[in-house]
Amino acid sequence: MTDTTIKQASFASSLLANRAAQLKAGAAPAAARDMIAFTYGLPAEESFPAKEIAEATAWVMQHQAASALQYNSPEPLSEFLIDYIRKEQGIELATQNLLVTAGSGQALSLVCRLLIDKGDYIVVEAPTFLGAVTTFRKAEAEIVEVPLDENGMDIDALDKTLTDLRTQGKSVKFIYTIPTFQNPTGVTMSLERRKHLLEVAERHQVLVLEDDAYHGLLFEGEVPPWLWTLDDKGIVLHCGTFSKTLAAGMRLGWLGGSADLVSRTAGLKDEGGTNPFAGYIAAKFAENGRLERHTNELSNLYRRKRDRMLSGLERYMPDGARWNIPHGGFFIWVELPEGLDTVKMLSKAVKSGVNYLPGTACFASGKGNNTLRLAFSFVKLDQIEQGMRILGEIIREEMESDA
Amino acid sequence: MTDTTIKQASFASSLLANRAAQLKAGAAPAAARDMIAFTYGLPAEESFPAKEIAEATAWVMQHQAASALQYNSPEPLSEFLIDYIRKEQGIELATQNLLVTAGSGQALSLVCRLLIDKGDYIVVEAPTFLGAVTTFRKAEAEIVEVPLDENGMDIDALDKTLTDLRTQGKSVKFIYTIPTFQNPTGVTMSLERRKHLLEVAERHQVLVLEDDAYHGLLFEGEVPPWLWTLDDKGIVLHCGTFSKTLAAGMRLGWLGGSADLVSRTAGLKDEGGTNPFAGYIAAKFAENGRLERHTNELSNLYRRKRDRMLSGLERYMPDGARWNIPHGGFFIWVELPEGLDTVKMLSKAVKSGVNYLPGTACFASGKGNNTLRLAFSFVKLDQIEQGMRILGEIIREEMESDA
Structure with a gap:
C-alpha cells in the first residue's frame, strides 16, 4: 500500500490529531518476555482465571447468546456493579449513575470529552498515573501538580493551588486522584484527607475524578470509603476497572457519578454499548461472590510478591535509597540519592535483563530524575529477588561512577 | 445519588458534549421483542454461532490466555484480516495498513477525530446510514448530500458538488459511501461508477471513506472489487465489521488504508488496543475458512428472508409503491406515493405490532417523507409475510384517508 497522495489530507487541527503518532502510549505495551519486568503495572498472568472464564462463556453462549452477541449493552454487569457497590460502600445507585466502559481508560477519556476544552486545567497529585496524563494531554488540558506524601495528596497545597488558579482566572475542570494504593507511589489517602479534599473541592466548586483501579487488592489493614461514598454533593466522578481483578484483556471498566454527568457520557462513546460479549461473561464469572473470592486470592499472591520485593530492597539497595510499604496495589516507589538519573540508568538495567519505570514518566512536569x-x-x-539483586548492583555502580 | 451541585461544571464547549444526551443514538437499540421488527439492521439471532464461539473460547483460554486476557491488541485477528484480504481482494497489506476497532462505528469516529474540525464538510450519498450521520454530526461536520440511483452514487452530481464546494472555499475532508448493498437502499455501485468515483475524488484531492458493512452477504451475481482495491493513490480509507458475519456483540471491526493515515488513528483510540479477549476468540473462530462458510450460510438465510419480503411486497403493497431488489445485505427501500408521511404512519404501525424505519431518518436533510x-x-x-400484510393494510388506509 502506498502512502496517500492527497496533499490536502489535512488532519484535524487539534494537537490530538497531529501528535497522534507520538501519543501512541494509549496502546498498552506488551511485556518483554525475556525481561525481569518491573516496568508496567500488568496483572499477573499466572492468576488469570482462564478455565472459569471459558466455563462462564459456555454458560452465556447457552443461555444468553441472543443478548450477548447482539448490538447491546452489558446490563448484567451494570446490575452486578450496582449490587456490589450497595454491599461494599453502602450507596444506592440507579442505572443512570453508572456507565460500563472499555476499561477505566475509556472512562477517563469520556470525562475529558465531556468537560475539557483546550486550555482548561486539571489538577493532579504528583507523581501520578502516566496513562491518565497522556489522556489529559490528548484532550489539550493544562496539567497542574500538587504534591503527595504518605497520607495521600497534600490538601492544603491543593487548596492553595486552586486559589491561585482562580485568582489567575483559570478554568479548573476537575481534580484527578487515585486515593487508594496510588499509582505510582502505593500510598492510600487517609479518611481525614478524603473529607478535607471534598470540602476544598466543593468550596472551590471543582469536580473530583476518583480513580480506584486497584480496588480490592488489599494486603493488610483497612481502606477508607470512596470519595464518591463520602460525597453528598454530587461532585465526585468515580472510575473503576475489572482489568486488575478479572482480566485486562476483557476491556471492562466503569464510570460512576451523578446522573446528569454520567448519562451524558454515554452518548460520547464511539462504539455504542460497551462489549456485551465480554460484559455478559464477566457478570456470569462475578456472580455469587466469585469475583470477591478471586480478588482475595489475587491479594494473597500480590502480597507475597510485595513482601519478596521489600526484602529484596532491604537486602540490595544502597544506603540513601528510600521506599514506601504499600498496603495494596501493584507498586513500590523508590527514591534514590539526589544526583542519580534513573532515565540514564535504564539502558544499563535493560542490558542486564531488568526493567523499571523511571519516575520522570510519572510527573507531568518531568521531574523526579532520582526516582523509579x-x-x-x-x-x-x-x-523478584534476582531482579532486585541486579538492580541493586546497577544502582551501586552508578553511585560509585558518580562519586 | 443527587445531581451535581457544582454550578460551574461547565461541559466542553463542543456541540458534542452539550448535545450528548440527545445524541445517544450511538448506543444501539434493543429490538422490541413483541414486534415484527423491520426497523433496525440487526443480525438474525437464530444465526449466532453460539456453540462454536464457546468452543473457540475454550481453545483460546487453554492456549492463549496469557495474551488474550492481558493488556494487548488482537494480533491474530489482524493477521487473519491481512490473509483474508490478500485472498479475496488481491491486495497485500502490512500491519500498519490495518487497525482493529470496536466495530466499524469506532472506525468512523476515529476517522472523524483524525480529520474533522468543526465546520469541515463531508459528502454522503443520500439516503445513507443514520449512524454514520450521527457520528459526523458529533464531530461537528457539515454534511452535504449527493443522490444515488440503482447503480449507486451519482458521480456526475458528486463532481459538481465538489466543484461547487471548492468554489465556495469549503474544506471537504472526505466522501462517505457504502458501495455494496447500501444502507438503506440495498443498491450496489457498479464497477464503472467505482472507477469514476476514484477519478473524481483524486481530481478534487478528497479522501474516500468506504464502508463495507455487509461484506460477503451476497445473494446472487457478483460484487465489484472494493474502492480500496481499485485505489492506487492511497486516497481510500476502508472500514469493515464482524458485526454482521460473526457477532455484533463482540464489537469487532477494522479500519484500513494508507499507513500514514491509519497508523495515526491507533493513538486516537480511547481504550488502548481493541478488546483482545473478543479478538483472539474471533480469530480462532474464523480460521480455516470457517468465517467464510458461516457467511455463506448467513447469505442463504438472508436471501430467503429477502425473497419472503419481496413476495410480501408484491402481494400487499398498493399501486404506486416502488422498491428495489437488493442482491445482498439487510435492507429493502420502499417509496410510497407522494403525499404519504411514513413518520406519521409509524405509530399506527407500531400499534398493529409492526415497526420500520421512516426514510427521513436516512437523509441528513430530513427529506424522504414518503419513503421507508x-x-x-x-x-x-x-x-415476514404477516408483517408485510399488516404494513400493506396500514398504507392502504393512509392512502384512503388522504384521498
Whole structure:
C-alpha cells in the first residue's frame, strides 16, 4: 500500500490529531518476555482465571447468546456493579449513575470529552498515573501538580493551588486522584484527607475524578470509603476497572457519578454499548461472590510478591535509597540519592535483563530524575529477588561512577 | 445519588458534549421483542454461532490466555484480516495498513477525530446510514448530500458538488459511501461508477471513506472489487465489521488504508488496543475458512428472508409503491406515493405490532417523507409475510384517508 497522495489530507487541527503518532502510549505495551519486568503495572498472568472464564462463556453462549452477541449493552454487569457497590460502600445507585466502559481508560477519556476544552486545567497529585496524563494531554488540558506524601495528596497545597488558579482566572475542570494504593507511589489517602479534599473541592466548586483501579487488592489493614461514598454533593466522578481483578484483556471498566454527568457520557462513546460479549461473561464469572473470592486470592499472591520485593530492597539497595510499604496495589516507589538519573540508568538495567519505570514518566512536569517505580504485579514470584539483586548492583555502580 | 451541585461544571464547549444526551443514538437499540421488527439492521439471532464461539473460547483460554486476557491488541485477528484480504481482494497489506476497532462505528469516529474540525464538510450519498450521520454530526461536520440511483452514487452530481464546494472555499475532508448493498437502499455501485468515483475524488484531492458493512452477504451475481482495491493513490480509507458475519456483540471491526493515515488513528483510540479477549476468540473462530462458510450460510438465510419480503411486497403493497431488489445485505427501500408521511404512519404501525424505519431518518436533510426502510435481517422468516400484510393494510388506509 502506498502512502496517500492527497496533499490536502489535512488532519484535524487539534494537537490530538497531529501528535497522534507520538501519543501512541494509549496502546498498552506488551511485556518483554525475556525481561525481569518491573516496568508496567500488568496483572499477573499466572492468576488469570482462564478455565472459569471459558466455563462462564459456555454458560452465556447457552443461555444468553441472543443478548450477548447482539448490538447491546452489558446490563448484567451494570446490575452486578450496582449490587456490589450497595454491599461494599453502602450507596444506592440507579442505572443512570453508572456507565460500563472499555476499561477505566475509556472512562477517563469520556470525562475529558465531556468537560475539557483546550486550555482548561486539571489538577493532579504528583507523581501520578502516566496513562491518565497522556489522556489529559490528548484532550489539550493544562496539567497542574500538587504534591503527595504518605497520607495521600497534600490538601492544603491543593487548596492553595486552586486559589491561585482562580485568582489567575483559570478554568479548573476537575481534580484527578487515585486515593487508594496510588499509582505510582502505593500510598492510600487517609479518611481525614478524603473529607478535607471534598470540602476544598466543593468550596472551590471543582469536580473530583476518583480513580480506584486497584480496588480490592488489599494486603493488610483497612481502606477508607470512596470519595464518591463520602460525597453528598454530587461532585465526585468515580472510575473503576475489572482489568486488575478479572482480566485486562476483557476491556471492562466503569464510570460512576451523578446522573446528569454520567448519562451524558454515554452518548460520547464511539462504539455504542460497551462489549456485551465480554460484559455478559464477566457478570456470569462475578456472580455469587466469585469475583470477591478471586480478588482475595489475587491479594494473597500480590502480597507475597510485595513482601519478596521489600526484602529484596532491604537486602540490595544502597544506603540513601528510600521506599514506601504499600498496603495494596501493584507498586513500590523508590527514591534514590539526589544526583542519580534513573532515565540514564535504564539502558544499563535493560542490558542486564531488568526493567523499571523511571519516575520522570510519572510527573507531568518531568521531574523526579532520582526516582523509579517498581511494579511487583507482573513479574514471577521467584524472579523478584534476582531482579532486585541486579538492580541493586546497577544502582551501586552508578553511585560509585558518580562519586 | 443527587445531581451535581457544582454550578460551574461547565461541559466542553463542543456541540458534542452539550448535545450528548440527545445524541445517544450511538448506543444501539434493543429490538422490541413483541414486534415484527423491520426497523433496525440487526443480525438474525437464530444465526449466532453460539456453540462454536464457546468452543473457540475454550481453545483460546487453554492456549492463549496469557495474551488474550492481558493488556494487548488482537494480533491474530489482524493477521487473519491481512490473509483474508490478500485472498479475496488481491491486495497485500502490512500491519500498519490495518487497525482493529470496536466495530466499524469506532472506525468512523476515529476517522472523524483524525480529520474533522468543526465546520469541515463531508459528502454522503443520500439516503445513507443514520449512524454514520450521527457520528459526523458529533464531530461537528457539515454534511452535504449527493443522490444515488440503482447503480449507486451519482458521480456526475458528486463532481459538481465538489466543484461547487471548492468554489465556495469549503474544506471537504472526505466522501462517505457504502458501495455494496447500501444502507438503506440495498443498491450496489457498479464497477464503472467505482472507477469514476476514484477519478473524481483524486481530481478534487478528497479522501474516500468506504464502508463495507455487509461484506460477503451476497445473494446472487457478483460484487465489484472494493474502492480500496481499485485505489492506487492511497486516497481510500476502508472500514469493515464482524458485526454482521460473526457477532455484533463482540464489537469487532477494522479500519484500513494508507499507513500514514491509519497508523495515526491507533493513538486516537480511547481504550488502548481493541478488546483482545473478543479478538483472539474471533480469530480462532474464523480460521480455516470457517468465517467464510458461516457467511455463506448467513447469505442463504438472508436471501430467503429477502425473497419472503419481496413476495410480501408484491402481494400487499398498493399501486404506486416502488422498491428495489437488493442482491445482498439487510435492507429493502420502499417509496410510497407522494403525499404519504411514513413518520406519521409509524405509530399506527407500531400499534398493529409492526415497526420500520421512516426514510427521513436516512437523509441528513430530513427529506424522504414518503419513503421507508425495511430490514429483513432480524425478523423471523415466518413472521415476514404477516408483517408485510399488516404494513400493506396500514398504507392502504393512509392512502384512503388522504384521498
